Amino acid sequence: MNYQQILYEVSDRIATITLNRPDRMNAWTATMERDVRHAMEAASADDNVRVIVLTGAGRAFCAGADMEALQAIDPSEIRRGESTPPFDMNRRADWQTRYAYYPAIPKPVIGMLNGATAGIGLVHALYCDLRFAADNTVFTTSFARRGLIAEHGISWMLPRIVGHANALDLLMSARRVSSEEALRIGLVNRIYPPDQLREQTYAYARDLADFVxxxxxxxxxxxxxxxxxxxxxxxxxxxxxxxxxxxxxxxxxxxxxxxxxxxxxxxxxx
Structure with missing residues (x-):
């Protein structure tokens, strides 16, 4: 598969999916959506893959939706996800919607958050099973400051990760959250200095692949x-x-x- 906006590689039974628009801080697009979905399906079906790592190229994980695309979006397009083909017929339908299919993947998905994680980028990070972040990463829900609501199931997922009160705070204020605060409230599992993030994430992933x-x-x-x-x-x-x-x-x-x-x-x- 020739992907346009991601990189995909498999090594040591670990599949790495890298959002690859570093010049735009990996801003999310419809093309990226298709690429990531296909790569996740490929990794899920590959017997040589035991762990999946999702990350971003350059200095960001994903800074949110591409604003040029967002300005031109057709409001009716947002409901397209309601008819997304099931990822896995044997898994609960709740985990078959447009972005909430990561939990239907029968393999661990680790979000390696190497920088800004905002808006829909945060949505994708939340649907990962584990989140390891660089200690200079900044998080924000963004939506309320763009006149938007809590999208793509984040209103359900975020409280289950950080608690009801913290979720209300992050969603209503859409303020910037440091990696230290993210760790304290349970938004991420671990934080590392940027130059250690990759090494530590893959050490964990290899442990899962080799011994579990x-x-x-x-x-x-x-x-x-x-x-x-x-x-x-x-x-x-x-x-x-x-x-x-x-x-x-x-x-x-x-x-x-x-x-x-x-x-x-x-x-x-x-």
């Missing part, structure tokens, strides 16, 4: 993203069903054998 069962990760990820729609009883019954399956799987046998034999595991994802 892909089948276990897939189920655990699905469990956590379905919990907001379940009762405790439903979550427990689901876990018991999945445990029965896991106990019959080769990854379970390999996990026990590698521990007993004091060697690295050779998981197959089955």
């Amino acid at each position: 069962s892909p089948s276990a990760i897939s189920v655990i990820k699905r469990q956590l993203y379905e919990v907001p729609f379940q009762t405790l009883a439903e979550a427990t019954i689901d876990a018991n069903r999945e445990m029965q399956i896991a106990l019959k799987g080769s990854d379970f046998r390999e996990g026990v054998a590698s521990f007993v034999e004091k060697r690295p595991p050779r998981f197959t994802g089955r």
Whole structure:
């Protein structure tokens, strides 16, 4: 696939998707949307990929929507996402909308936030499973300062990550948030000096790729993203069903054998 506005590469069982409009601080466009969706689907389907890293080229992760495109947008276009083809028919429909499909990917998605993360860029960061940021990264929801509302499910996702009061603060004020504050309120998992961000992110990603069962990760990820729609009883019954399956799987046998034999595991994802 010849992508126009992203870079895509696979190495050490890690797929890296890089937003590639550094001259525009990786401002989001319809072309970028198509490129990222295709690359995510490719990484999800590739048995050689166990972890996905989403990042940006240059000094920003994504500074929000391309303002030239936003000025010319047709208001009816915003509802196009309501009919987006499902990413995975076996996953909950709530995670099949225009941008909220990252949780339907059965592999960990790490947002490596290397700079400004604003507006729709923040939306994409929130849909990643984990967020590692450079310690000079600045975050903002942006919407209220552009006369816009909380878009693409951020009103649902943000409170579940930072809490209701913090979400109201970030959305209503649309103020700039430092990486230190982002870490304190749980918006990001970890922060690193810019010159260490890549090394530390990929060290974590390689640890997942090399030492963690892909089948276990897939189920655990699905469990956590379905919990907001379940009762405790439903979550427990689901876990018991999945445990029965896991106990019959080769990854379970390999996990026990590698521990007993004091060697690295050779998981197959089955």
